[in-house]
Amino acid sequence: MRPGSRFHCGKDAPVLAKKLQFGLVFFQLLAIWATTVYAAASPVGDESMSACCRHEAADIAQLHKSADRLYSQFKPREAVAELLKILHTDSNNFEALVKLARAYIDIGDLLPENGANWQERKLKEYTTAQEYARKALRVDRNSTWSHFWIAAAVGSIAVVSPVSKQMDLSTEIRDAVEKSIALDPKNGSA
Secondary structure, three states: OOOOOOOOOOHHHHHHHHHHHHHHHHHHHHHHHHHHHHHOOOOOOOOHHHHHHHHHHHHHHHHHHHHHHHHHOOOOOHHHHHHHHHHOOOOOOEEEEEEEHHHHHHHHHHHHOOOOOHHHHHHHHHHHHHHHHHHHHOOOOOOHHHHHHHHHHHHHHOOOHHHHHHHHHHHHHHHHHHHHHHHHHOOOOO
């Protein structure tokens, strides 16, 4: 890619590539985990579900699939639009909430660090990610991923904050990571 082109990343290309690769692998693992957990928790047989609920569940599953596809194509904003549709139907959809937290962190990470207000724009995205991670925590307090995404969002906020605020946030980040690991010691991401 030539310098100045839309997709040129310069010296940050290896770091950006690793972040995106981690994001994709993590997102795929999260989708597999969520599918397994929710399949195990769902009632056996469709007779317990009314027709409208089956239709909504199919719509939600299709929206998740669409969001995953968009995310894997490095289109986090478009994935967010699909995930928000899920929350419109089911405001406590844990999988959508954690995926929204991840997508907003990625959106913030992808914003260029130039211009007068780049830190404010990144902070806005990271704060939104934190809000969705906290909503996920309210839905499932015992999930390693809600704590993990809180730590990731607060850590991202710390990166664009003054040193004094970074010091204040460090304890919250550590606590969230420790809780995430305590809930799932095999969580290599935490």
